[in-house]
Amino acid sequence: MLPVPSDHRGMSLEDDTLKLLIWRRKAPKFTTFRINSLVTTPSHCMDTLKLALLKLSESRAASGQDSTVPPIWSHPLLPEAIAYGSWARNGDLPRHESEVIVDPACGAAVLRGAHVFVPGVVGLLPGAKEGDIVSIYADIEARCKRGWAQRLEAENRYFVGNGVLLMGRKDIFCDNGIGRGIAVQVTDNESGCPSLPANSISPGLAVMQNLPSIVCGRVVNPQPGEIILDMCAAPGNKTTHLSMLMKNQGVVIALDRSATRTSKLRQLCKDMKVKNVTAFVCNSVNAVINSNTQIEGVKYGHQSHNQSGPPFPINTFDRVLLDAPCSALGQRPKLEQIDFKHVTSLPPLQKKLFETAVKLLKPGGTLVYSTCTVVVDENEGIVRWALDHFPCLELVPAEPYLFPSVSNQDVSMILSPFERSCVQKYVPHGNLEENHCERDTIGFFIARFFKRV
Numbered sequence: 001m002l003p004v005p006s007d008h009r010g011m012s013l014e015d016d017t018l019k020l021l022i023w024r025r026k027a028p029k030f031t032t033f034r035i036n037s038l039v040t041t042p043s044h045c046m047d048t049l050k051l052a053l054l055k056l057s058e059s060r061a062a063s064g065q066d067s068t069v070p071p072i073w074s075h076p077l078l079p080e081a082i083a084y085g086s087w088a089r090n091g092d093l094p095r096h097e098s099e100v101i102v103d104p105a106c107g108a109a110v111l112r113g114a115h116v117f118v119p120g121v122v123g124l125l126p127g128a129k130e131g132d133i134v135s136i137y138a139d140i141e142a143r144c145k146r147g148w149a150q151r152l153e154a155e156n157r158y159f160v161g162n163g164v165l166l167m168g169r170k171d172i173f174c175d176n177g178i179g180r181g182i183a184v185q186v187t188d189n190e191s192g193c194p195s196l197p198a199n200s201i202s203p204g205l206a207v208m209q210n211l212p213s214i215v216c217g218r219v220v221n222p223q224p225g226e227i228i229l230d231m232c233a234a235p236g237n238k239t240t241h242l243s244m245l246m247k248n249q250g251v252v253i254a255l256d257r258s259a260t261r262t263s264k265l266r267q268l269c270k271d272m273k274v275k276n277v278t279a280f281v282c283n284s285v286n287a288v289i290n291s292n293t294q295i296e297g298v299k300y301g302h303q304s305h306n307q308s309g310p311p312f313p314i315n316t317f318d319r320v321l322l323d324a325p326c327s328a329l330g331q332r333p334k335l336e337q338i339d340f341k342h343v344t345s346l347p348p349l350q351k352k353l354f355e356t357a358v359k360l361l362k363p364g365g366t367l368v369y370s371t372c373t374v375v376v377d378e379n380e381g382i383v384r385w386a387l388d389h390f391p392c393l394e395l396v397p398a399e400p401y402l403f404p405s406v407s408n409q410d411v412s413m414i415l416s417p418f419e420r421s422c423v424q425k426y427v428p429h430g431n432l433e434e435n436h437c438e439r440d441t442i443g444f445f446i447a448r449f450f451k452r453v
C-alpha cells in the first residue's frame with residue numbers, strides 16, 4: 001500500500017507520493033553515531049568529534065563561510081547514541097555557471113557530507129578545468145550516460161552543493177576505465193551536513209547509524225549469555241550493536257544472502273572487537289531444518305555453535321531479529337525515483353522470512369521485525385498477517401519508545417488501537433524545519449513479538 005500513512009503530528013502524506021519524494025531528498029539535519037562501548041566511551045568520541053568540527057569551522061571561517069560550530073549531543077535514553085547538527089545557513093547557496101553532474105547515489109553522499117569521487121561523476125561541461133568553482137547536480141531521472149557534456153534541464157536535476165573541480169574531463173572520463181580520487185572538493189552542501197574526514201573517529205570506536213536503527217537493537221534487548229539470530233544481518237550495524245549490548249557474552253548468529261555484504265559484516269566485527277558473532281552466507285528462508293528431517297536432540301549450545309551453520313533446528317534461539325529486506329523508502333537522503341514494482345514484490349519474501357523466524361524462535365523468546373520503509377504493506381500489513389497466522393505469537397510493546405505509533409485511517413483498519421500502541425514507526429512529518437534528532441531522521445518500523453510457551 002503506497003503512499004505512506006498520514007502522521008498524527010499534522011501532515012497527511014496519504015496519496016501524496018510527491019511529499020514523500022521531497023522528504024526523501026532532504027538529508028536529516030543530524031548525523032548520528034553509535035559508540036562501541038566495548039572499546040570506548042561516549043565522552044571520548046564526543047571530544048574527538050568536537051575537535052574535528054572545530055577544525056572544520058576554523059577553515060570555514062578562513063574562507064568567509066558561516067563557522068558556528070554545530071551542536072553535539074548524547075542521547076539521554078540511549079547512552080551509546082551521539083549526534084551532531086549541521087552548519088547554520090543564511091539564505092540559499094549560490095549557483096555557479098560551471099556544472100558537474102553526478103549520479104543519484106553520489107548526490108546523496110554529498111548531502112551527507114562527502115566529496116565527489118570520480119566514479120560518481122556522469123557529466124561535465126566541455127572546457128571545465130581544474131580549479132573551477134562548480135555547482136553539483138544529481139541526475140535524478142538517470143538521463144546521462146557517463147561523459148555527458150551538456151546542461152541538464154532544471155526538472156531533471158537536483159542541486160546538492162558547490163565545490164572546486166580538481167580535475168578536467170580527460171582525467172575524469174579517461175579511456176582506460178574509471179579514474180580514481182576526488183573529482184570535486186565540496187565546499188558547501190545543500191544540507192549543511194559537515195564534511196568530516198572519514199577517519200575522524202577511528203574505525204571500530206563507533207559507526208554511523210541512524211537513531212531508529214539504534215532503537216531497534218534496544219528493542220531486541222539481548223542479554224549476555226543468550227543465543228541470538230540476526231537473519232538479515234549485513235553489513236552488521238545491528239549485529240555489532242546486539243553483541244555490544246551482550247558485552248560479548250553468548251552467541252550471535254548472523255546470516256545474510258549476500259557474500260559481499262557478509263564480508264563487510266565480518267570486517268566490522270573485527271574492527272569493533274566483537275567476538276561472539278559467527279556469520280554465514282545463507283538464504284534465511286531456508287535457515288530452519290525442515291520438520292520432516294529435523295535432527296532430534298541437537299543442542300546448539302554456546303560452545304558447539306561456532307562450528308554449526310544453518311539450517312538450525314526449530315526452537316533454537318532466545319531472540320530473533322528480522323531486519324527485513326524492504327523497499328527502503330524511509331532511507332534519506334535518496335535521490336533515485338521510486339521503483340514501485342520492486343515495492344510491491346517485497347511482502348511475499350518478508351512473510352517467508354518471518355515464517356522461518358517464528359520456527360527458529362524458542363517458546364518464551366522474542367522476535368523483532370523491523371524495516372527502514374514507511375510502506376504499510378511491509379509494516380503494519382506484516383504484523384496483521386503474522387498475528388492472524390501464528391497463534392503462538394503475541395504482539396508486545398516495542399520499547400524503549402522514542403516515537404509513539406502512527407494513527408491514521410489505513411492503519412486503523414489493519415491494527416487495533418492496542419496493536420498500534422505496541423509498534424514503533426518513524427514517518428515523514430510535515431515540518432521539514434523540525435529541529436530535533438528524534439524527529440528529523442529516517443523512516444523506520446519496529447514490532448516486537450513474544451512466542452507463547
Ligand SMILES: C[S@@+](CC[C@H](N)C(=O)[O-])C[C@H]1O[C@@H](n2cnc3c(N)ncnc32)[C@H](O)[C@@H]1O
Nearest residue numbers: 232233235236237238256257258283284323325
Ligand atoms: C535492511 S538490510 C540489513 C541491514 C543490517 N541488519 C544492518 O543493520 O546492518 C537487509 C539485508 O537482507 C539481506 N537479504 C535479502 N534477502 C535475504 C534472504 N532471503 N536471506 C538472507 N538475507 C537476505 C540483504 O542482503 C541485506 O543485507
